Amino acid sequence: MTKKILVCLSLCLVCLGLAGCGKTINDVVRENMSELTQDFYYAENDDFVATLSVGEREEEYFYDGKKTDSVQFALLTLSFKEYLNEKIIKVQVASGDASKVVEMEYNDLSGTFMADIVNEIEIGESVFVNFDGNVVELEKTSSNFTIQSNEAINIACENLQTELEELKSFSHFNGECYLRVLNQKENKFDDFYWCFTCIDNEGGNFSVIISTSDGSVLAKSE
Numbered sequence: 001m002t003k004k005i006l007v008c009l010s011l012c013l014v015c016l017g018l019a020g021c022g023k024t025i026n027d028v029v030r031e032n033m034s035e036l037t038q039d040f041y042y043a044e045n046d047d048f049v050a051t052l053s054v055g056e057r058e059e060e061y062f063y064d065g066k067k068t069d070s071v072q073f074a075l076l077t078l079s080f081k082e083y084l085n086e087k088i089i090k091v092q093v094a095s096g097d098a099s100k101v102v103e104m105e106y107n108d109l110s111g112t113f114m115a116d117i118v119n120e121i122e123i124g125e126s127v128f129v130n131f132d133g134n135v136v137e138l139e140k141t142s143s144n145f146t147i148q149s150n151e152a153i154n155i156a157c158e159n160l161q162t163e164l165e166e167l168k169s170f171s172h173f174n175g176e177c178y179l180r181v182l183n184q185k186e187n188k189f190d191d192f193y194w195c196f197t198c199i200d201n202e203g204g205n206f207s208v209i210i211s212t213s214d215g216s217v218l219a220k221s222e
Helices: 002-021 025-031 149-159 161-165
Strands: 033-044 048-058 070-080 088-095 098-107 112-116 126-131 134-139 175-182 193-200 205-211 217-221
Touching: 025 033, 025 149, 025 161, 033 126, 033 149, 048 126, 048 134, 048 175, 070 088, 070 098, 070 126, 149 161, 149 175, 149 193, 149 205, 149 217
Parallel strands: 033 175
Antiparallel strands: 033 048, 033 134, 048 070, 070 112, 088 098, 088 126, 098 112, 126 134, 175 193, 193 205, 205 217
């Protein structure tokens, strides 16, 4: 009886291994998205550029090549065209009938002020941001993208298949993936682009930049 049980357990393990092998690289990547931007809002005036990225990302946010539990996020950023000697600013954010004052903290790495407003206000098709009487209306720019986030992942997997496959081990993936929008002003582009990045658990990384207009690849790093 014991021998039969051991044989059955072995068969179960083999089946689980085969099930893992049956996953495509596209499936595995989607299971290991540490940040997935789905909607993107944009506005600018003479003083600053404002963006809002909405989607899902890790609750414990680390660039360590490991995907952990995800939460919803709505990251608001303000990038001033002239240096602003502040570490924290307050802005009024409004969408629909809701309005709230939000603190934004300066991020030294990006050079922008940031705040996650996912729990602050319900986000509609447009969002107003008021800083010191200077108001901009962020429109849902991603609604005009020909290539949405789902298709951007498909294109990234196709262009980075060899690199991604090397990180796949049965049902396990030795890395984590990010999909963000690069906006035209902060990155000196003439359009908006998807940026897909994969970070492995040894610190290596590779990326591909994809046009939101036609899905063409602007650049690829290996």
